[in-house]
Amino acid sequence: MLAQLRQLACLLGQFVEIAWTYMDTILATLRCQAGNMAQIPKRIEKETQKLETEPPPGVQAKPDPANYRYFHIVMAGPTGTPYEGGNYKMELFLPEGYPMEPPKVRFLTKIYHPNIDKLGRICLDVLKDKWSPALQIRTVLLSIQALLSTPEPSDPLDTNVADHFIKDRAGAELQGLFGALSGCCWSEKRF
Amino acid sequence: MGCGNSKPQEEAASPQPGTSQPPPSQQPVVPAPTASLATVRSDKVIVPRSFRLLDELEKGQKCERASHLSWGLAYDDDITLTTWNGTIFGPIDTAYDNRIYSLVIVTGPSYPDVLPEVRFTAGINMNCVEPDGQVKPTWGVLGNWKREYTIETVLDALRREMCSPNNRHLAQPDTAPPAGNS
Numbered sequence: 157m158l159a160q161l162r163q164l165a166c167l168l169g170q171f172v173e174i175a176w177t178y179m180d181t182i183l184a185t186l187r188c189q190a191g192n193m194a195q196i197p198k199r200i201e202k203e204t205q206k207l208e209t210e211p212p213p214g215v216q217a218k219p220d221p222a223n224y225r226y227f228h229i230v231m232a233g234p235t236g237t238p239y240e241g242g243n244y245k246m247e248l249f250l251p252e253g254y255p256m257e258p259p260k261v262r263f264l265t266k267i268y269h270p271n272i273d274k275l276g277r278i279c280l281d282v283l284k285d286k287w288s289p290a291l292q293i294r295t296v297l298l299s300i301q302a303l304l305s306t307p308e309p310s311d312p313l314d315t316n317v318a319d320h321f322i323k324d325r326a327g328a329e330l331q332g333l334f335g336a337l338s339g340c341c342w343s344e345k346r347f
Numbered sequence: 348m349g350c351g352n353s354k355p356q357e358e359a360a361s362p363q364p365g366t367s368q369p370p371p372s373q374q375p376v377v378p379a380p381t382a383s384l385a386t387v388r389s390d391k392v393i394v395p396r397s398f399r400l401l402d403e404l405e406k407g408q409k410c411e412r413a414s415h416l417s418w419g420l421a422y423d424d425d426i427t428l429t430t431w432n433g434t435i436f437g438p439i440d441t442a443y444d445n446r447i448y449s450l451v452i453v454t455g456p457s458y459p460d461v462l463p464e465v466r467f468t469a470g471i472n473m474n475c476v477e478p479d480g481q482v483k484p485t486w487g488v489l490g491n492w493k494r495e496y497t498i499e500t501v502l503d504a505l506r507r508e509m510c511s512p513n514n515r516h517l518a519q520p521d522t523a524p525p526a527g528n529s
Contacts, residue, residue: 222393
């Protein structure tokens with residue numbers, strides 16, 4: 157009985173010794189896990205890195221130095237459209253619910269387009285009811301580029317611009333073209 | 348509700364042809380964050396100025412409820428979302444009763460981290476308002492400004508202030524237009 161107790165005490169002692177030896181490692185692991193909790197969500201981190209290393213053609217997207225969910229974007233007007241030659245500034249924000257909720261995007265450069273209003277708000281299905289968590293910042297940016305190439309005047313946000321596009325497509329596109337040219341100046345303006 | 352198309356679907360999340368990154372399974376368990384990302388670490392989600400203001404604008408437009416407050420952009424093409432109009436319907440049984448008060452609210456480039464400038468456009472006699480209509484930046488919600496506060500918070504607090512014992516019986520200049528006359 158005594159021998160068994162002694163053996164038990166010895167085992168316990170060994171265990172304590174081992175635990176003591178590895179204490180640093182255990183603590184480090186715990187600290188590391190706590191640290192990870194406060195970090196940028198993996199998905200956002202990956203998307204940000206990919207936007208930096210392989211930006212979509214004609215698009216620049218940079219995270220704000222003070223807010224990893226906020227991106228400053230410059231999109232070149234697609235070639236062969238009235239917006240060609242213009243550089244359009246946009247801002248993008250990943251809300252708390254991202255990716256279950258879509259990103260929020262707004263033009264900061266004025267643009268003459270039936271699906272974009274005077275405040276730069278964009279009417280695009282993937283930013284609303286057609287959003288899916290399988291989509292990404294990159295997909296959204298490409299969709300906006302596609303929207304610049306193919307305006308949808310039948311489905312307008314700005315009815316005046318849409319009427320102009322329907323009744324006088326050439327005139328409306330010309331106005332968009334002037335906008336693209338002056339857009340270079342607009343994009344210099346700081347807000 | 349009208350919306351544009353969503354053509355470029357070729358870059359959906361799952362398969363990413365031509366990426367230089369290794370597939371997730373080959374990544375180390377705790378990859379070192381890049382220097383640029385490490386500097387932007389933060390626990391709290393901060394809604395940037397303009398998206399916050401767009402939310403405020405939408406709320407103001409939806410507010411058709413029987414409210415005593417209203418607010419909206421002063422210019423409908425103000426892409427900087429800086430100048431706002433607000434109105435307060437004077438509370439009943441006070442010196443402000445039966446009057447509509449118009450205000451101009453300026454949300455500067457650092458709003459909502461920094462308080463807005465608030466000014467009555469017509470004469471009003473209130474302890475927290477300068478003779479020129481400027482609401483004192485040291486008063487109540489402006490003096491103790493918090494990022495969560497909104498234009499609505501300010502208008503609501505001003506209307507409460509009208510009801511406070513210090514203000515409710517103050518003699519008023521006869522400049523604000525009477526309600527129902529417009």
